[in-house]
Amino acid sequence: MKVGSLFGIAITVNVSWIFIFALVTWGLANPMGPLHLEGVGTAERIALGLSAALLFFASVLVHELAHSLLARRRGIAVKGITLFIFGGVSQFDGEAQDAPGEAWISGIGPLTSLLLGGLFYGASLAVGGSATHTGAMFAYLGIANVLLAIFNILPAYPLDGGRVMHALVWKFSGNKALATRVTVLVGRVLAALMIGYGVVESLAFGNFGGLWLTFVGWFLLQAGSSEQSGLAVKEALQDHRAGELAAPPEFRLAADASAARARGAMRAMGVRALPVFVGEHFVGIVTSAELNALSEDDLAGTYVTAVMTREPDVPRIAAAAPANDAVATLASSGGDALAVTGDGGDVLGLFTRESVVRWLAGALK
Ligand SMILES: [Zn+2]
DSSP, rough: EEEEEEEEEEEEEEEEHHHHHHHHHHHHHHTTTTTTTTTHHHHHHHHHHHHHHHHHHHHHHHHHHHHHHHHTTTTTTEEEEEETTEEEEEEEEESSSHHHHHHHHHHHHHHHHHHHHHHHHHHHHHHGGGSSSHHHHHHHHHHHHHHHHHTSEEEEEEEEHHHHHHHHHHHHSSSSHHHHHHHHHHHHHHHHHHHHHHHHHHHHSOOOTHHHHHHHHHHHHHHHHHHHHHHHHHHTTTTBHHHSSOOOOOOOOEEOOOOOHHHHHHHHTOOEEEEETTTTEEEEEEEEHEEEEEEEEHHHHBHHHHHEGGGSSEEEEEEESSSHHHHHHHHHHHHHHHEEOOOOOEEEEEEHHHHHHHHHHTOOO
């Protein structure tokens, strides 16, 4: 759910945060908790717990804002910030073009958390240190921010440390693909060590706190492999152009085709979108979603031109544009297809998810 925006960046909170928020408040307000609130009134305990939870929430937000604002300064569009159970994620439209950019945009988060840790520690000292309840709360937030920094700098995808490590290996080897492989491998080894250590700790020594480590390791393993498949596609498309990945120009419909014929053609070709032409003149794109909106009876009696997306509304990409830009444009268009255009603006074919998969299947053979 969206909670607002800061510096023009939309802030969304995942439902998991409600649990974290309640847990942090409850844990800190507890008389036996880390703030040692024995003998303190209920109202004051709840006030301290809530303030600490709010400040912790604000700390994670500041960490993410640091990533987002630096990315924006380096020309990367920021789509928004989502706060979820392990902290937050900043969504970018695009990525750092060079290793120093990637290192700084990722590294600034943990650095910010470390700085916040220092500030909270200073605030704690200023109000009398751990001898006072407010001082103890600030000290606790200081430790929480330092732990947040340490956790995030672990060299595993999708944590900041994984990206910093990727940038460093990229910088010193000059090989981005090698950097990805090294980072994924180190992340896996680290995740496996965490899982193994957690299991041994809880089974052999009866310390079930170790299961937490197992859980985090498992999360890193999962997140790392989805990150890896995304990166593998990106790498495969690197140095290729949108035009190479487009469906071939013979995949097309004439404007006098019926919706029924369009559907038959899509099934035969295994595609979900086709360009529509009057002679050599491109007039629009028809998608299977648009055809599915028609009843069976209407299919035969409807021209594709009646249901298609017309030419002025069709998103376009130049054939010479990098293939990864086309993937990003397609994703942000929210549609099923981009018209791929030649130098003269003529439509050469369609760029769709299927056309990418088809090309990848050929490329990876
Ligand atoms: Zn971060």
